[in-house]
Amino acid sequence: MRIGEAAERSGVSAKMIRHYEGLGLLPRAARRDNNYRDYDERDVAVLQFIRRARDLGFSLDEAGVLLSLWRDRGRSSAKVKRLAEQHIADLDRRIAEMRSMADTLRGLASACRGDQRPECPILADLAGARAKH
Template identity: 65%
Template structure:
């Protein structure tokens, strides 16, 4: 099937399929005599795999490692689990960071009158450069 058909079958945009090929996440599809890319069912399955992994928040690097493990039927599942555990740890850290940011913003909003006065604790806090959010990164 051509790239349009592969995109429709997998739910992945043709532009992203080209990108995945360019970064080596997906092998470059062979070309037909008319120079169109030729994709098979396995390619579509891998595209669905990538799409699902992206929806779960895995990085491209992690997806590449997971794809390699998926392609290797003799893989040890502990390697897959290790990638998933590291990803969950990262997600939990990011969630904690976002919760701390939301808490700080709620506190600042509580201090802001939100009326016609020009003074604003939110802008004052942003201007001071003080980071009251523990673990948050710029």
């Protein structure tokens, strides 16, 4: 099949498929006589694998590592699990950061009247007047 169909079936855009190939994340695709890339079911499965890894927040580099582990029949599941746990820890760290931001903002916004007057604890906080607690 051509790249458009592979894209549709995998959920990875044609643009990205070419890009992944350029990065070396995918092997160079087979070509037809007309120089069009040619894909089969296994290629689509690989693309779906990458797509799913991206959906779970893994970077392309990490997706590449997972892919090579997937292909390695003699792999130890310990390596996969370690990678997953590191990624979970990273997600948790970023979640905590963002929660802290959101909570701070919620506190400031709730103290802000939000009317036509200029007084605003949000701007006051940004300007350096830290809240009184």
